[in-house]
Amino acid sequence: MAYVPSHIAGNARWLTDKQRELIERASVLGREKFAPRAAKFDREAVFPFENYADLREAGLLGVCVPEAYGGLGCDFATYVMIAAEIGRHCGTTALTWNMHVSSSMWSGFIADSLEMTPQQRADHERCRAVHYERIVQQGKVYAQSFSEGGSAAAGKAPWGTVARKVDGGYVVNGKKIFASLAGAADVYGVLCTLDVPGATQRDSMYLSIPADSPGIRVYGDWDPLGMRGTVSRNLEFKEVFVGDEARMMPEGLYFQAAVRYPHMFATLSPTYMGLAQAAYDFTVQYLRGEVPGMPPVMRRMYPTKQVAVAEMRVKLEQTRALFLQNARDAQVDPDRDTRMRLYAAHYTIMENANDLARLAIRTCGGQSMLKSLPLERIYRDSRCGALMLPWTAELCIDRLGRECLYEPGEKDEVIE
Numbered sequence: 001m002a003y004v005p006s007h008i009a010g011n012a013r014w015l016t017d018k019q020r021e022l023i024e025r026a027s028v029l030g031r032e033k034f035a036p037r038a039a040k041f042d043r044e045a046v047f048p049f050e051n052y053a054d055l056r057e058a059g060l061l062g063v064c065v066p067e068a069y070g071g072l073g074c075d076f077a078t079y080v081m082i083a084a085e086i087g088r089h090c091g092t093t094a095l096t097w098n099m100h101v102s103s104s105m106w107s108g109f110i111a112d113s114l115e116m117t118p119q120q121r122a123d124h125e126r127c128r129a130v131h132y133e134r135i136v137q138q139g140k141v142y143a144q145s146f147s148e149g150g151s152a153a154a155g156k157a158p159w160g161t162v163a164r165k166v167d168g169g170y171v172v173n174g175k176k177i178f179a180s181l182a183g184a185a186d187v188y189g190v191l192c193t194l195d196v197p198g199a200t201q202r203d204s205m206y207l208s209i210p211a212d213s214p215g216i217r218v219y220g221d222w223d224p225l226g227m228r229g230t231v232s233r234n235l236e237f238k239e240v241f242v243g244d245e246a247r248m249m250p251e252g253l254y255f256q257a258a259v260r261y262p263h264m265f266a267t268l269s270p271t272y273m274g275l276a277q278a279a280y281d282f283t284v285q286y287l288r289g290e291v292p293g294m295p296p297v298m299r300r301m302y303p304t305k306q307v308a309v310a311e312m313r314v315k316l317e318q319t320r321a322l323f324l325q326n327a328r329d330a331q332v333d334p335d336r337d338t339r340m341r342l343y344a345a346h347y348t349i350m351e352n353a354n355d356l357a358r359l360a361i362r363t364c365g366g367q368s369m370l371k372s373l374p375l376e377r378i379y380r381d382s383r384c385g386a387l388m389l390p391w392t393a394e395l396c397i398d399r400l401g402r403e404c405l406y407e408p409g410e411k412d413e414v415i416e
């Protein structure tokens with residue numbers, strides 16, 4: 001009897017039928033299509049277009065598009081579990097899919113939970129109908145260009161990319177770094193600042209810019225350590241015009257979302273939950289002599305291996321517990337404890353994924369890290385999680401430390 005990997009949600013019995021069915025849909029794609037292709041995208045550092053054709057056919061591009069607009073209407077918990085299941089088979093596909101899905105999640109159930117005037121709400125319905133039609137009917141793929149290399153992506157300064165209001169739309173100027181799906185997406189979701197005197201973070205805007213708009217340039221090399229198939233090259237916007245319908249959220253709403261719905265930034269970690277599970281699954285299969293392409297040599301009888309794998313399982317279950325708690329916690333205006341648990345969960349998933357991959361290589365040994373096997377790719381991919389803004393591992397610790405020690409509004413006296 002071969003090893004049967006556990007369900008990404010641990011005990012699948014508490015899931016809804018819809019959740020079970022969609023996770024299984026992703027699992028079949030992952031096992032049968034994404035995992036066998038992953039080495040090629042990694043080796044060549046090219047975008048997984050074939051996987052996107054499969055996601056499109058499976059209806060998964062519209063996973064967080066509301067049902068009223070023809071999508072699957074998934075909530076936060078359902079999305080993160082599907083994303084983790086995809087990450088288990090191909091980190092690159094899960095991470096890029098997250099960038100795509102965030103566009104409909106942020107403009108979808110997150111925007112629905114925020115305050116808007118009736119006019120803003122009506123305008124938002126009109127704009128998002130355009131984007132959802134593109135995603136659901138036309139199968140278009142959205143990227144999410146956030147990072148700029150300065151303090152904006154860490155949430156500490158206004159975006160350097162600027163949108164100037166003109167008749168019928170905006171003109172965008174600026175640069176983005178590390179834009180996953182650069183050159184592959186049909187539309188770039190772009191975080192920018194509305195060009196008004198004395199603009200602050202409150203003037204942030206979330207615009208979507210068709211990739212074939214005049215004035216967009218994709219540039220720079222892409223030969224990184226991990227997540228190589230994300231093709232996260234740089235983008236330049238020079239006097240790029242977009243119509244009013246480019247608004248993914250009404251003016252001013254992105255800031256409200258960032259403050260009131262912090263789980264919106266926690267959608268990066270499910271990919272790494274999947275990688276954590278993959279590192280563990282590989283180790284068990286390896287020690288049982290069941291890794292395809294390897295001689296069926298068993299190593300499970302050595303007590304040191306049993307201790308090592310038990311410690312990995314403990315770490316995996318600790319990670320999953322926080323991951324699932326976080327999935328259930330997501331809501332507008334979470335209380336302070338929930339927010340702190342969110343930082344703790346995000347940090348734990350990002351750090352433990354790489355630690356589990358490290359332990360997997362240490363436990364399995366030299367042959368396990370050959371490029372012919374997936375573990376060394378999992379090791380490299382998992383290294384990337386803790387680096388991702390706005391919540392790098394460092395910034396989660398910064399936020400958590402401050403919130404642990406200061407009640408809202410508290411400041412220290414300045415000692416001269």
Ligand SMILES: Cc1cc2nc3c(=O)[nH]c(=O)nc-3n(C[C@H](O)[C@H](O)[C@H](O)COP(=O)(O)OP(=O)(O)OC[C@H]3O[C@@H](n4cnc5c(N)ncnc54)[C@H](O)[C@@H]3O)c2cc1C
Pocket residue numbers: 099144145146147148149150151153154156177178179180181226227230232384386387388389390392393394395
């Ligand atoms: C595989 C991959 C895919 C990515 N895809 C995307 C994408 O699709 N879209 C996108 O927008 N970005 C993406 N990113 C970028 C990512 O989110 C980060 O913006 C990028 O890795 C930051 O680069 P850096 O570490 O050089 O940043 P730096 O700004 O140099 O920050 C370095 C570290 O310093 C700390 N730091 C930074 N600013 C502050 C501050 N103000 N105060 C205190 N500490 C601070 C943080 O811990 C940070 O990790 C991707 C990154 C990777 C690795």
